[in-house]
Amino acid sequence: MKKIMTVFGTRPEAIKMSPLVKELESRDNIETIVCVTGQHKEMLHQVLSVFDIAPDYDLEIMKHNQDLFDVTMAILDRIKPILVAEQPDVVLVHGDTSTTFATALACFYLRIPVGHVEAGLRTHNIYSPYPEEFNRQAVGLVSAFNFAPTEQAKANLLKEGKDEASIFVTGNTAIDALATTVNGDYRHEVLDWVDDARLITITAHRRENLGEPMRHMFKAIRRVVDEYPDIKVVYPIHMNPKIRELADEFFGDSDQMKIIPPLEVVEFHNLLANSYLILTDSGGIQEEAPSLGKPVLVMRDTTERPEGIAAGTLKLVGTEETTIYENFKLLLDDDATYQTMSVAANPYGDGTASRQIVDILLEKLS
Structure with a gap:
């Protein structure tokens, strides 16, 4: 034993x-x-x-x-x-x-x-x-x-x-977890709110992005939201009060954006599975999204998961407003680019x- x-x-x-x-x-x-x-x-x-x-x-x-x-x-x-x-x-x-x-x-x-x-x-x-x-x-x-x-x-x-x-x-083992949590018939009030709009999930919490980098990230996202009435954005927010303050500043008055408390794992994985695309500075999502066929824009200057970049399902966009804005719009407008990132092989x-x-x-x- x-x-x-x-x-x-x-x-x-x-x-x-x-x-x-x-x-x-x-x-x-x-x-x-x-x-x-x-x-x-x-x-x-x-x-x-x-x-x-x-x-x-x-x-x-x-x-x-x-x-x-x-x-x-x-x-x-x-x-x-x-x-x-x-x-x-x-x-x-x-x-x-x-x-x-x-x-x-x-x-x-x-x-x-x-x-x-x-x-x-x-x-x-x-x-x-x-x-x-x-x-x-x-x-x-x-x-x-x-x-x-x-x-x-x-x-x-x-x-x-x-x-x-x-x-x-x-x-x-992140891929092992998805087999337990993702359900094709999953329903949730957040998904009811999204209805037939294109769902964008964002997560942002990294310590090194606090302050000006996060302001640039949020400004880029808000610009895109204001230009595309057919998208809705869900942000399960980190408990850090500094992040909440910034999120309220940029997103609080938009009826296309919903800031929600952190989701438990089944809710979160099914939110990802129902997303059109994902913007994140997280690590685990860079592994989970390829299994779900979801393009990911990684709002960081470096990633320890280059396999996703090489496979084509992730794109490293940094924290500069213009770069995030342009790549976000590209995935909303260009079906070929979107499809290429959606069907990339899962390297994990x-x-x-x-x-x-x-x-x-x-x-x-x-």
Whole structure:
């Protein structure tokens, strides 16, 4: 019997780790331990509820106005006694959050093997995205198992000197999650509001885009909305009050735009599935949208997911108003460009990543 612990703390992590937790729980020869940090709180537990996951441990670190110091120190302090008591054979962390970094560091201090899910993503700019690029590179230094979603991610790890025997290309568990959440008959009051208009979904929350970059992003979107009466825009907004203030300034008086609270995972995935196109500065959406056949304009200057750019389903448009405006309009006006981005191949796997990861762990830990 192998003891495998998963640790995650944010909504995006929970979405991508939940299919893996369910796969672990389905195996008779694995004792599964689930620890959540509570880096996000309400949004995290919404996802756990959807996937019917009850954590064994909740560090409950979230506090008002927490910063990177608060998150990192609280996790290190609270996870140590759990790791010491449980002594797992391996701890699985995901991606690039502060939860992932702090957990991997704690495991390193205690000489507990780390399995890094979604390993090998890189922009090669330590401050973009911030602090995520540092987090994922740092975790890569200590991980014993590197579950890369693509061949490009594997190549990144090899260039950094990782042992090829520790790298496994599995696809992305985000695609596994979509198989559970997307429903062709899904109905929601937001979709009723959209009616027969073209639905545009936007998400914007990155720390490095706060301030002037986000003002440029929002101004470009508002210009397009005012020119196209046949579109409606839905913005599930991040809880950061600074983002809400900016969104209200640019979008609050438009009857074609609806600012809504963060959606639980089933609602959000089905919103994406019903969208005409998506504008985002998020990471996970860049993986989910190709599976759904949705063009994505990425409002960032760099991306750690170049596979989507190469496949043609994503376009990197930065944060300058004119560039976003022109590319947004192009996808609304040019059917050929839209169709090319809609049918691009999904580079992120076939929805079996969780099964592959568990099979690999059982083989390597035996």
